[in-house]
Amino acid sequence: MVMVGLFVEGWYPSEEKAVMIIPLFTMAASLLTMAFPVLMLISGRYTAFVPWLILISDILLGLALLSTFSQRRVLILHRGVHLSAILLLTSMTFVFLQTASLWLALALSAGLFVTTFRVASKTSAGYGVQFRKEWVASKYLKLNAKRMGHWKIINAKPTNGLMAISRTNRQLAVLYCRFEDDGCWLHLDVFSQDIFNLQHFLSEEE
Incomplete structure (x- = not known):
């Protein structure tokens, strides 16, 4: 841990940097696994692989969220983290529900990407x-x-x-x-x- 050269009533400002390598790569990979299902659903080909690709996207984004969450203890209170967790569980549930549309599961996964990205972006910037x-x-x-x-x-x-x-x-x-x-x-x-x-x-x- 690198300490800033300031001293305020015994408190030392910390410059502990967030390590965002895992969130960066897992979110980038999730974009690919979300893009292929879109093409498959539009073309109507290889649709049997769509649920599995969406599930892989959810797992990758879950890893990104977990890695981001571990960087800052305060994120346990962040509503973006709570919403991401709900979207993750909901998307994974809808993937294999035969009565649910795969487009809905894909939309939930996309929403998960957005919320996770916002939290990761602020964490990376040292907010x-x-x-x-x-x-x-x-x-x-x-x-x-x-x-x-x-x-x-x-x-x-x-x-x-x-x-x-x-x-x-x-x-x-x-x-x-x-x-x-x-x-x-x-x-x-x-x-x-x-x-x-x-x-x-x-x-x-x-």
């Missing part, structure tokens, strides 16, 4: 901010009372899972800990175009 702060592993999390209006503490005990979340119309944010060789670090991951105010964020900073 939002990420900070980390050295933390004591035995110390419980306590936020400034003024921030509790839009923050919810899930688990105050330092853990690699989510400790606190914030979901508003303007931002998505999560807090969690990572236990590294140099100690325990509290991580703040914010998905927003607005500037995040770190001043007096924790109760200890009052």
Whole structure:
């Protein structure tokens, strides 16, 4: 992890870059496996292969979504990720339903591509901010009372899972800990175009 040369109340801005090789190649490959079914359905030839090609597209896009999701912990709150998951499951279900049109399954797969691409695009561009702060592993999390209006503490005990979340119309944010060789670090991951105010964020900073 490369750290920016800034120091704000013990918080270090992080320049942890998203690795988007897998999403890039899997989404590119899915375009091919979606294009062939269109040609097959229009021509009426080799239509028996259409469900399998759509299924392959869904699997590729599912891998792209999973790889993108793993880059930023805050994406667990993102509606684009939720919608992509729903489209993925629905498309895979409709593929082999004899009463459903293959065009519908293909349209759902195309919708999955669009939603996954939007999430991956923002993730690749480093949308939002990420900070980390050295933390004591035995110390419980306590936020400034003024921030509790839009923050919810899930688990105050330092853990690699989510400790606190914030979901508003303007931002998505999560807090969690990572236990590294140099100690325990509290991580703040914010998905927003607005500037995040770190001043007096924790109760200890009052």
